[in-house]
Amino acid sequence: MQINTRFNIGQELYVCTDIAAKQNQCSICHGYGKVTIKYESFICPKCQGASAHQPKEYKPEKIRVHKIRTSASTGGNVSVKYTYFDDMGKKRNIAESKNLLFATQEEAEARCNELNKEVRDNGNR
Numbered sequence: 834m835q836i837n838t839r840f841n842i843g844q845e846l847y848v849c850t851d852i853a854a855k856q857n858q859c860s861i862c863h864g865y866g867k868v869t870i871k872y873e874s875f876i877c878p879k880c881q882g883a884s885a886h887q888p889k890e891y892k893p894e895k896i897r898v899h900k901i902r903t904s905a906s907t908g909g910n911v912s913v914k915y916t917y918f919d920d921m922g923k924k925r926n927i928a929e930s931k932n933l934l935f936a937t938q939e940e941a942e943a944r945c946n947e948l949n950k951e952v953r954d955n956g957n958r
């Protein structure tokens with residue numbers, strides 16, 4: 834059988850990521866606004882819980898495809914996953930079906946704007 838992937842290994846792509854939120858994330862509570870000490874939950878002493886209310890903002894990030902994994906099963910389910918290293922050198926996986934990877938910055942920006950609109954519309958959750 835043959836599985837077609839949208840992109841190739843080594844290809845430069847743009848991924849929509851909420852990197853801005855991650856960079857500003859509190860190092861103690863990792864954006865939860867709370868910490869658990871001995872099974873009890875407390876408001877984070879560093880950010881006073883403010884980290885939990887930080888809005889997500891998607892931005893295009895330029896990446897290079899490091900690895901592609903495909904899997905197929907009976908019933909015609911095919912999944913394609915791309916691996917890349919983010920700007921902090923951390924390995925990340927992203928599924929093609931998430932529709933967050935694009936060949937051009939323009940496409941990625943359009944999709945990011947859509948996602949940011951969704952975040953705003955769903956806000957205050």
Ligand SMILES: [Zn+2]
Binds near residue numbers: 861862880882
């Ligand atoms: Zn915190």
